[in-house]
Amino acid sequence: MLLTVSDVKQYPYCPRIVYYTYLLPLRARPTTYKMQEGKLAHERIEQMEERRSLRAYGLGEGVRQFEVALTSTRLGLTGKLDMIIETASEVVPVDFKNSHGRVGLNHKYQLTAYALLVEEAYGRPVRRGFIYLAPQKRAEEIRITSNMRGWVHKALREIRAMLDAEAKPPPTRVRSRCVDCEFRSLCPEVW
Ligand code: SF4
Numbered sequence: 001m002l003l004t005v006s007d008v009k010q011y012p013y014c015p016r017i018v019y020y021t022y023l024l025p026l027r028a029r030p031t032t033y034k035m036q037e038g039k040l041a042h043e044r045i046e047q048m049e050e051r052r053s054l055r056a057y058g059l060g061e062g063v064r065q066f067e068v069a070l071t072s073t074r075l076g077l078t079g080k081l082d083m084i085i086e087t088a089s090e091v092v093p094v095d096f097k098n099s100h101g102r103v104g105l106n107h108k109y110q111l112t113a114y115a116l117l118v119e120e121a122y123g124r125p126v127r128r129g130f131i132y133l134a135p136q137k138r139a140e141e142i143r144i145t146s147n148m149r150g151w152v153h154k155a156l157r158e159i160r161a162m163l164d165a166e167a168k169p170p171p172t173r174v175r176s177r178c179v180d181c182e183f184r185s186l187c188p189e190v191w
Contacts, residue, residue, distance in 0.1 A: 001076060001160070001163075002071065002073075002076055002077065002078045003076055003077055003078075003156060003159055003160070004077070004078055004079055005077065005078070005079030005081075005110055005113045005114055005117070006079065006110075007021070007159055008077075008109055008110055008112075008113040008152055008155055008156070009106045009107065009109065009110035009113075010106070011106075011155050011158070011159055012105060012106045012109060012155070013104075013106045013172065013177060014171065014172035014174075014177055014178075014181070015159075015162065015169040015172075016168065016169050016170075016171055016172070016183070016187065017181070017183060018159055018162070018163075019162060019163070019167075019168055019169055020183045020186060022163050023163065023166055023168075024186075038098065041098040041134070042082065042096055042098070045082075045096045045098065045132070045134045046066050046067070046082070046083075046096070049064070049066075049083065049096075049132075050064075050066075054085065056130075056132070056137070056138065056139040057085060057092065057094070057130055057139050057141075058141075059085060059087060059092075061087060061088075062085040062086060062087040062092075063085070063086045063087075064083055064084070064085055065083065065084045065086070066082065066083050067080055067081075067082065068080065068081045068083075068084050070114070070117035070118065070121055071117070072116070072117055072120045072121075074120065075116060075117070075120070075156065076156065076160075077113060077116070077117060077156065078117075079113065079114060079117060081093055081094075081095065081114045081117070081118070082094055082095050082096040082132075083095075083096070083132075084118060086122075090124070090126070090127065090128075091118055091119075091122045091124050091126055092126070092128065092129055092130065093111060093114040093115050093118050093126060093129040093130075094129060094130045094131075094132055094139070095107070095110065095111050095114065095129070095130075095131050095132070096131075096132045096134060097131055097132065097133050097134065098134050098135065099133075099135070100135050100136075103131050103133070103140050103142075107131055108131075108142050108148060109148060109151060109152055109155065111129045111131060111142050111144070112129075112142075112144055112148040112149060112151070112152050113152050114129065115129055115144045115149075116149065116152060126144055127143065127144055128141055128142065128143050128144060129141075129142050129144060130142065171187050171189050171190050175190055178190040
């Protein structure tokens with residue numbers, strides 16, 4: 001069973017989101033206004049990025065690829081990465097963010113999951129990546145450490161165990177995350 005990079009991001013944010021994503025009865029999930037806006041914003045960032053230099057990443061040269069679909073059957077993981085910069089010396093994954101808040105740990109784990117996929121697809125080690133914060137027009141460098149790699153592998157094991165056992169996890173303790181969650185109606189404890 002293939003898990004997604006998005007699952008790796010959601011799991012530390014609220015594991016219940018991952019549980020509902022896979023184990024809700026098969027019914028069409030609503031496409032929320034927030035999701036549609038997010039997609040449009042990504043397209044706008046990509047169009048601007050195509051015209052920009054690589055200075056935000058501290059790079060003088062490199063070939064950019066956008067919306068790169070990546071899958072590893074070995075890891076059981078799949079995802080679509082916003083951008084890859086390939087230079088003579090490295091391959092760098094870049095994830096676009098359209099939020100004003102700081103980069104959360106879950107975003108760093110998401111980037112690490114992409115790094116694992118890029119390493120396998122390109123056969124080259126990935127030591128760092130960037131999260132591009134569009135509102136601030138700033139790229140934050142994230143080191144891909146062995147601890148972060150280990151955390152991603154552990155999260156993938158835990159998610160599989162949770163889904164295999166159909167074990168509903170407790171709600172997130174950070175209740176502000178529930179305010180505009182699409183699954184809010186299914187979590188009476190947080191009302
Ligand atoms: S409403 Fe809260 S607890 Fe329920 S899935 Fe969403 S974030 Fe998690």
